[in-house]
Amino acid sequence: MKLGFIGCGNMAGAMMGGIIKNNIFKSEDVYGSDVFEPSRERVKNMYGIHVSDNNVDVVDAVDVLVLAVKPQYYESVITQIKDHVRADQLIITIAPGKTLSWLAEKFGKDVKIVRTMPNTPALVGEGMTGATPNEFVTEAELKYVCEILSGFSKVEVISEKLMDTVVAVSGSSPAYVFMFIEAMADAAVEQGMPRAQAYKFAAQAVMGSAKMVLETGKHPGELKDMVCSPAGTTIKAVRVLEKEGLRSAVIEAMDACVDAAKGM
């Protein structure tokens, strides 16, 4: 089997890395096309894949095709490739807002599509992906696509109506987490800690906390309570975070993210 990417930017690169490292595909079986030469050179040098400036070359060469361009280029790319897409090919999309019905209309024929939303922690093998198939994808094909996605992430098959939520809670959320880490590190630097060390402390605390949620199965509130000693340091910080509206800020930010996804 051969895998192709149209668009070889940040997200495609992160996906390729995990897929090749975990031997889901060998580099000689991975193809990528991009209009921008530095993008092509980057993935060629990093992963040793075949690259081309012609999207149709990639469509013709592969069994599974990932559309990894920005949402605003989806329509022109689909127009360019639709006559070359074969009925037995699997198409994976990664753009927010591009629904299965929108995609079906643009392809104008029966095409097997799995709509997904990955995230950039794929780059370090810790991605999270939501996936939803259209009616032409068999159970075995969906399982196969999930195996590919597992090369760089955990995978959940979800109903399409939750896809905009997945954009907010995992597609975009690494950006909010990076801001949180940056803010904690700024505070530590203010207190006198060297910056590199501050990032290490803050990032490891976030990673360990996330692992506790995933591995203990305990409610996040219970885990928070375990940190808050009576009359201790943490509860003072928690009080300020509540006063400054941390929860509300996060919820409003994610509502804005969902609205933006719906508008694409």
Ligand SMILES: NC(=O)C1=CN([C@@H]2O[C@H](COP(=O)(O)OP(=O)(O)OC[C@H]3O[C@@H](n4cnc5c(N)ncnc54)[C@H](O)[C@@H]3O)[C@@H](O)[C@H]2O)C=CC1
């Ligand atoms: N960056 C992220 O965290 C995530 C991105 N996505 C989605 O992944 C897709 C790609 O995003 P990024 O990788 O971040 O963007 P990017 O800008 O890093 O990469 C897109 C690539 O597509 C190329 N390109 C543009 N027009 C093209 C065309 N007509 N034919 C071939 N290549 C073309 C560009 O030269 C660029 O290298 C988008 O739909 C985005 O919404 C999804 C989840 C997370």
Ligand SMILES: O=C(O)[C@@H]1CCC=N1
């Ligand atoms: O910001 C964006 O539009 C893309 C989709 C999810 C993450 N990045």
